[in-house]
Structures are given as C-alpha cells and as structure tokens.
Amino acid sequence: MNDIRQGHELTPEGIETRRLRIRRFLPSDIDDLLAVVSHPSVAAETPNIPHDSEGLAEYVDQQNRLALFEPHACVDFAIERKSDQRVIGLVTVVSNGNRQGEIGWGIGIDYRSHGFATEAAQGLISYLFDAHNYHRIFAGTIYTNTASWAVMERLGMRKEAHFIKAHPPTMPEGPWIDTVRYAVLAEDWVDGRRIEKQGVPTS
C-alpha cells in the first residue's frame, strides 16, 4: 500500500491504495455519489445523506467545510477507483476526540465483491494510525449485515462484543436484532492488518 500523506492534511490526492483513492468530495462527484447512496442498502445506512442531486450537492459542500475528522461529526470521504476516477463508494469516520474513531463503509451495488470496501478501510485505518496518531478504531453493524462484518473480519479487526437484541426491528413486526462491535488498536496494526500478538506466559 502506498499512502500519500502530507503533514496532517488529507491532500487533494487523498489516501492512495493499490486500486483506490480516498479523498474529500468534489462537486463533479454528485452523479456517481447519487448512484451509490440511492441504493436502498446504502440509503438505509446513511439516513443523514440526501438522495437527490440538489440535496447531495449541498451535503457535499457541508462535508467539505467540516474539519478533517471533526470530533462527533459524521465525516464522509469519497472512494475513487483510480482506473477510471469513478466514485464507487464512501467511507465514514466519526471521531470521539480521544484518539478513537468509528468507521463505516458503503460501496455502490455495481462495485461489490471486489474487495474495495476492505481495501478502502485498510487505507483509512493506516492513515488514521500513522498520520493522526489514533489509538483505537472501531466499527459495528447489525448481525444480519453479514457483508459488513465480513469486512471487519477481513481487516482482522478483533470482535469485542455481540449485543443481544440491541437494534430495533428494521421491518414492521420484525424482531429486535443483535449487533456486533469490532475494533483494532494502533499497536496491533501492521501492514494494513491486525496482527495477533503472542500471549505472555503466565508461569
């Protein structure tokens, strides 16, 4: 992985991975972004993002005025595919102001099953640890979103919790849903993956 980093700014070139660039939004991204966020699977996870061109343009403008990793704000970044410069998805960071942050991801329906979410998350996590001195990064999802916790598993994040019936039903008369929480510490992140450390012998 070849991240482009410059001081503590996310440069216009963004965080570069093998196939992707994670960067702030451009006004020219609106059409691609609309296609990504309009799909019901992404829309359900991004209730804060408008699903019409005008609203989305305003949203992108607001996003670009947020400080990078502004504490307690949902800060979204475009995932651009380098081969054709299309925006194929987005990653999100919610920092808690204490060198910890929650990350999330959404990939356009036409671009799934190529490892793009995993690759983008690897780049973002490495950047947060290396350029911003983050201590811990976590992610969570409802248990039924197997595609999302599969990304956490592929990243090697540690499963920290499984909460029972912690999410309200997503359908009328549906059941309460379990949720899972995964995390990774900076000290365990090596070359884009969490490395299991050898246990210290107790005797």
Ligand SMILES: CC(C)(COP(=O)(O)OP(=O)(O)OC[C@H]1O[C@@H](n2cnc3c(N)ncnc32)[C@H](O)[C@@H]1OP(=O)(O)O)[C@@H](O)C(=O)NCCC(=O)NCCS
């Ligand atoms: C969650 C979501 C981002 C996962 O997308 P995804 O494409 O399945 O995940 P990845 O990009 O990591 O791709 C993994 C798949 O690509 C395959 N793959 C191909 N090349 C790969 C590579 N180089 N590296 C890793 N995986 C690769 C994997 O085998 C896996 O295949 P599978 O789909 O058959 O299991 C997607 O389902 C989505 O956007 N959902 C809607 C939004 C959402 O739910 N977000 C999460 C909220 S918590």
